[in-house]
Each structure stands twice: as C-alpha cells, then as structure tokens.
Amino acid sequence: MKIIVLLKRVPDTEAKILINQDGNGIREDGVKFIINTYDEYGIEEGLRLKEKVGGDSKVTAVCAGPEESTEVIRTALAMGVDDAVHICDPALAKPSPFTIAEVLAKAISEEGFDIIFCGKQGIDDDMAQTQSILAEKLDIPQVNNATVFELADDLSKAVLNRRIEGGDEKVEASLPVIISCEKGLNDPRYASLPGIMKAKKKEIRVKNLADLGFNEAPSSGRSRVLKWLPMPKGGECKMVEAEETVDAVKELARLLREEAKVV
Amino acid sequence: MLRDSIRDFAENEIAPVALELDEKEEFSIELTRKMAEMGLFGIIVPEKYGGSGMDYLSYIIAVEEIARIDGSQGATVAAGNSLGIGPLYYYGNEKQKEEWLPRLCRGEILASFGLTEADAGSDAGASKTTARLEDGEWVVDGSKIFITNSSSKLSGICTVQAITGQRSDGKKEMSCILVPNGTPGFEAKKMTDKMMWRASDTGELFFEDCRVPEENLLGKRGEGFKQMLETLDNGRLAIAAMGLGGAQGAYEIALKYAREREQFGRAISTFQANGFKLADMATEIEAARTLLYKACSLKDAGKPFSKQAAMSKLFCSEVMGRVVDSAVQIMGGYGLMKEYKVERFFRDYKILTIGEGTSEIQRLVISRHIGCFDV
Numbered sequence: 001m002k003i004i005v006l007l008k009r010v011p012d013t014e015a016k017i018l019i020n021q022d023g024n025g026i027r028e029d030g031v032k033f034i035i036n037t038y039d040e041y042g043i044e045e046g047l048r049l050k051e052k053v054g055g056d057s058k059v060t061a062v063c064a065g066p067e068e069s070t071e072v073i074r075t076a077l078a079m080g081v082d083d084a085v086h087i088c089d090p091a092l093a094k095p096s097p098f099t100i101a102e103v104l105a106k107a108i109s110e111e112g113f114d115i116i117f118c119g120k121q122g123i124d125d126d127m128a129q130t131q132s133i134l135a136e137k138l139d140i141p142q143v144n145n146a147t148v149f150e151l152a153d154d155l156s157k158a159v160l161n162r163r164i165e166g167g168d169e170k171v172e173a174s175l176p177v178i179i180s181c182e183k184g185l186n187d188p189r190y191a192s193l194p195g196i197m198k199a200k201k202k203e204i205r206v207k208n209l210a211d212l213g214f215n216e217a218p219s220s221g222r223s224r225v226l227k228w229l230p231m232p233k234g235g236e237c238k239m240v241e242a243e244e245t246v247d248a249v250k251e252l253a254r255l256l257r258e259e260a261k262v263v
Numbered sequence: 264m265l266r267d268s269i270r271d272f273a274e275n276e277i278a279p280v281a282l283e284l285d286e287k288e289e290f291s292i293e294l295t296r297k298m299a300e301m302g303l304f305g306i307i308v309p310e311k312y313g314g315s316g317m318d319y320l321s322y323i324i325a326v327e328e329i330a331r332i333d334g335s336q337g338a339t340v341a342a343g344n345s346l347g348i349g350p351l352y353y354y355g356n357e358k359q360k361e362e363w364l365p366r367l368c369r370g371e372i373l374a375s376f377g378l379t380e381a382d383a384g385s386d387a388g389a390s391k392t393t394a395r396l397e398d399g400e401w402v403v404d405g406s407k408i409f410i411t412n413s414s415s416k417l418s419g420i421c422t423v424q425a426i427t428g429q430r431s432d433g434k435k436e437m438s439c440i441l442v443p444n445g446t447p448g449f450e451a452k453k454m455t456d457k458m459m460w461r462a463s464d465t466g467e468l469f470f471e472d473c474r475v476p477e478e479n480l481l482g483k484r485g486e487g488f489k490q491m492l493e494t495l496d497n498g499r500l501a502i503a504a505m506g507l508g509g510a511q512g513a514y515e516i517a518l519k520y521a522r523e524r525e526q527f528g529r530a531i532s533t534f535q536a537n538g539f540k541l542a543d544m545a546t547e548i549e550a551a552r553t554l555l556y557k558a559c560s561l562k563d564a565g566k567p568f569s570k571q572a573a574m575s576k577l578f579c580s581e582v583m584g585r586v587v588d589s590a591v592q593i594m595g596g597y598g599l600m601k602e603y604k605v606e607r608f609f610r611d612y613k614i615l616t617i618g619e620g621t622s623e624i625q626r627l628v629i630s631r632h633i634g635c636f637d638v
Binding site: 034071074075078190191192193194195196197 | 300302306
C-alpha cells in the first residue's frame with residue numbers, strides 16, 4: 001500500500017510572531033520551526049497503517065516549502081517515514097492554497113498513492129483549503145477532521161469518525177482517499193535516537209517546478225493575500241473595585257450598560 | 264532534532280511523573296522502558312549491536328535534556344550508558360558484546376558498574392572484593408555500595424572490580440568480572456532513604472562464594488584499574504551533563520517565576536537583586552556548556568580529554584550548586600515547596616559534587632594534569 005503523508009513547516013506554537021517590514025510575511029530570525037501539529041497526526045496514522053498492513057507498504061512524505069523545510073522533513077523521516085519528496089522552488093514563496101494543491105497533486109500523482117493523510121489545517125495561516133483543492137485535483141473523495149481511522153480488512157474502503165459540532169460523524173470512503181486529521185486521532189510518536197540516525201540515510205527527492213512540468217507557479221488568480229497586519233492591541237483594562245462583591249457586580253453592570261453599551 | 268525530540272519526550276513523559284516518583288522514592292520500570300524505546304540506552308553503541316551509533320556529544324546532549332527535567336531519570340540514563348554499557352562496549356570481546364549489548368540497548372536489562380566499596384570511595388585502590396580462579400570459574404567474594412542500576416527488576420549484569428592477584432611490583436592486580444544478577448552468591452539490596460535521585464535505583468551488592476565462568480573476565484586480566492579510570496573519564500562527562508541540564512532546568516523555572524511574581528507592584532525580575540542573579544546563572548550555564556561540549560569534541564576527535572573531563576565535571580556540578588541555590592532564593596518560600604520543582608533540583612544537585620569522583624578528586628586530577636606534582 002502506498003501511503004502519502006503531507007507536511008508543512010510552520011512556526012512553533014510558542015514562537016513570538018512579528019510581521020516583517022514589508023508586511024507580507026513574518027520575521028523568521030529566532031523563530032523555531034516545526035512540523036505542522038495536525039500533520040503529525042497524519043504522519044503517525046500513516047506509520048500505523050503501514051505497520052498494520054505490512055508487506056511492501058511504504059510511507060512517503062511530501063512537503064512543499066522553502067529549502068529550510070529539510071529539517072522538518074528529516075524529523076518525519078526520523079519518526080519512521082520511508083522517504084520524502086521536497087517541492088522547492090523560489091517561485092513558490094508565499095503560495096496560495098490553490099498553487100500548493102496544484103503542485104502537490106502533480107508530485108503525488110507521480111509517486112502514486114492509495115491513501116493520503118494530512119493535517120486538518122496549517123497552524124500558521126489556518127486556511128484549511130489545500131486538502132479540499134487537492135482532493136478535487138486528484139478527483140478522489142475527501143474526509144476531513146478525522147478522529148478515528150480504520151481500514152476494511154480487504155483494504156477496499158476506509159471507515160472513519162470525523163469530528164463535528166457536539167460529536168462525531170461516522171463515514172465510509174472508498175480508496176484512494178485523502179484524510180485530514182484532527183487532534184485526538186492518535187498520539188504521534190517521538191523521533192527516537194536510532195530513528196534520527198536512520199533518517200540520515202533516507203532519500204529526499206528535491207523537485208522544482210520545472211521537474212514537475214510547470215513553466216511557472218500555477219495560480220487560480222481568484223484571490224491573493226494583500227498584506228499581513230499585526231494583532232490589534234487590546235483595549236484598556238478597567239478594574240472594578242468595591243468592598244462588597246455585590247457592589248462590584250452592580251458597578252460592572254452599570255459600566256457595561258452605560259459606558260460600553262453592550263448590555 | 265535530537266535535542267528537540269528528547270526535550271519533547273522529557274517534558275511530556277517524565278515531567279508529569281517526576282514529582283510523584285521522587286516522593287515515593289520509586290524507580291519506574293515503565294518509564295525506563297519508555298526511555299529505552301526512545302533509544303536512550305546504547306546511544307554511542309554501533310547499530311550492529313542494537314545501538315544508535317551516535318557521537319559522544321549527542322549522548323551528552325541527551326543526558327542534559329533529561330536532567331533538565333529530572334535528575335533521577337538522568338542518572339538512570341547516564342549510569343546505564345557510561346557505567347553499564349560503556350565497559351562492555353569498550354572492553355568486551357565479540358562474544359560478550361553480542362550476548363549483552365543488544366539486550367542492554369533495547370532496555371530489556373540494565374548493567375551496573377561495581378566499583379565503590381564501604382571502605383573504598385575516593386581511594387578506589389583500597390577495595391577489598393576479590394575474585395580467584397578455581398576450576399575454570401571466578402569465585403567472587405566481597406561487597407559494593409552505592410551502585411546505580413544494580414538492584415531493580417531490570418538489573419541484568421554487574422561489572423565487578425575485583426582483586427585477582429598481586430602484580431610483580433607488589434601492588435594489587437585488579438580485573439573486571441561480569442557477574443549476572445541472579446547468579447547464586449550474588450545478592451543486590453536496594454538502598455533507600457536517599458536525599459537525591461530518589462527515583463533512580465541504587466544498590467548494595469554482596470558476593471559470597473559467587474561463581475561465574477572464567478570467560479566472564481572483561482578485557483585482559485590485570486587491566487581493571489585502567490578500565491576503571493577510563494570508564495570514570497567517560498562517566499565524568501555524563502555527570503557534567505547532569506549538572507548542566509539540572510542548572511538549565513532550575514534556571515528556567517526561576518526565570519519564569521521571577522517574571523511572573525510581583526512584589527512592591529512590579530515583577531521581581533526587574534529588581535537588580537534578582538536580575539543580576541539570573542544574569543549570573545545564565546552566564547555560568549553558558550560557560551559550563553561550552554566547556555563540556557569542548558571536552559566532548561576532544562573525545563569525539565580521539566584526542567586526550569581527561570583534563571577537560573575533570574574540569575567539566577567539577578565546573579558543571581558546582582555551577583548547578585550555585586544555580587539551584589539562587590533559584591530557591593529567588594523563589595523564596597515557594598522555592599522550598601516540592602510543588603515548585605526547584606526543591607528537587609536543590610537536593611539532586613548534591614550528588615554531582617560527590618559521585619564518580621568528588622570535587623576534591625577532580626581538583627586533584629586537574630592539578631596533576633597541569634603539572635603541580637611534576638616538581
């Protein structure tokens with residue numbers, strides 16, 4: 001079984017994000033980058049599937065991103081992924097989800113696939129679009145926000161739970177399928193020390209746009225990012241103080257009604 | 264990647280249970296198994312014996328990251344590698360390596376290094392345990408004390424330093440003998456009521472007419488003392504890493520606290536009394552790290568590193584002493600409470616200026632290296 005896991009290099013959740021001078025990206029100095037947290041669930045699920053199915057099953061990571069993405073790709077290889085494709089081209093700086101989905105679709109088609117796992121969204125720009133556009137491009141079903149994944153014994157279909165408001169929805173999908181992963185699907189493994197050593201010998205196939213048969217970065221031309229703005233500063237905080245709690249609550253209610261005019 | 268991965272592991276798997284294990288003075292087999300799954304045993308052992316085949320610096324970074332969270336688990340890993348696996352890997356013959364290393368690297372069992380005796384601490388030459396060859400068997404008699412990883416259910420084998428005769432110059436002939444746990448005549452008793460490393464396993468070992476095959480000799484007969492000195496050189500780097508990691512951990516806790524804690528209407532980190540303390544802590548930690556990594560790079564390059572190993576062990580352990588003292592001081596009353604963690608670091612630090620050669624012995628080694636006695 002040919003398993004593809006998608007991964008994206010994103011700033012660490014604990015990183016302090018500052019917008020760069022041009023307002024079209026973030027300042028990367030001093031920022032630690034990690035595998036997109038939701039993609040890690042996909043990697044783990046892919047590895048578990050390979051361990052379950054056995055045989056000549058293989059897990060290939062596919063990542064589109066700048067040169068520095070090598071480090072997160074190596075981390076995925078250290079977790080146990082067999083090999084990787086790194087789509088890297090200067091023309092892909094600050095791509096739209098459409099562009100990324102288009103190049104991923106090409107690279108994944110060249111690799112061949114039975115099942116694709118990815119995170120439900122990137123934790124950096126939170127667009128959550130690539131998976132759906134990719135499903136469309138590859139003309140395969142998509143199941144998103146998966147919290148449980150099982151493969152039928154005859155390998156013909158996947159049975160999943162997907163997280164919806166207030167509960168889970170149980171769905172069935174034929175293969176090949178793309179599955180976007182939600183927190184709770186599994187506990188991703190750590191990159192072990194032997195894993196880190198083995199990863200050094202694993203192959204990363206680097207491809208640029210020309211290698212994938214594109215003359216220029218594909219674009220839908222329908223939307224583009226104009227500018228990044230910093231988080232608006234929070235307003236002044238007013239402390240309501242009184243001897244008795246009940247008086248403080250009365251004062252708070254008065255302020256909400258007369259000053260803030262929200263109640 | 265190595266540091267990140269071990270840091271994640273330590274923060275997620277060790278940190279949540281460290282306080283409880285310390286409190287209960289419990290050596291956790293489950294946690295040791297998890298550390299083994301991470302590949303924390305046999306880090307420098309080649310892949311063909313089941314190890315990771317990494318360099319010494321990688322091993323030291325691993326110990327540093329574990330010790331940043333918990334000294335006890337750091338001790339289990341440091342002793343497991345430096346004292347347990349080390350002698351077998353460096354001095355064992357092919358058969359011994361094939362027999363023991365894969366199981367040790369998988370963490371199925373732990374090995375220990377039986378050197379210290381009740382009356383032979385810094386004066387290791389004063390040890391009394393003997394091994395005599397009789398009908399193709401070594402007969403071991405004597406006892407050992409303060410031996411890490413020697414008395415739990417996972418303890419599988421002990422490298423025992425024993426007197427095997429007299430050299431032509433009249434001195435004792437020392438050799439290392441491999442004695443598997445469970446051999447008749449070998450009793451390992453867990454030592455309890457420790458001040459520090461309470462979640463690590465420390466044992467007292469008794470050998471009485473304990474017989475093992477002649478082939479259990481490690482390396483050549485009479486090389487025990489040399490093997491011991493080399494093992495301690497290597498071990499010193501790991502103890503230094505424990506000091507460095509512990510200092511880093513305590514410093515981070517104190518810094519976070521000082522930035523959040525308000526007194527007199529402002530964060531206490533903005534008072535110079537605390538800010539300067541934290542600046543000194545950060546500076547000493549950086550210096551300690553540089554010294555230790557230099558010693559490791561010398562070892563990895565196959566160059567002499569004995570002097571730098573002693574310096575690293577001395578400096579890193581004493582830096583941790585100063586750092587934990589400042590950390591507790593900055594945190595005041597809270598620093599004395601177990602819940603705020605630095606209390607554990609404060610206790611765990613003290614072993615580091617004592618175990619594997621006291622600070623005094625390190626200064627003696629260094630003073631020899633710099634020529635104080637060549638007069």
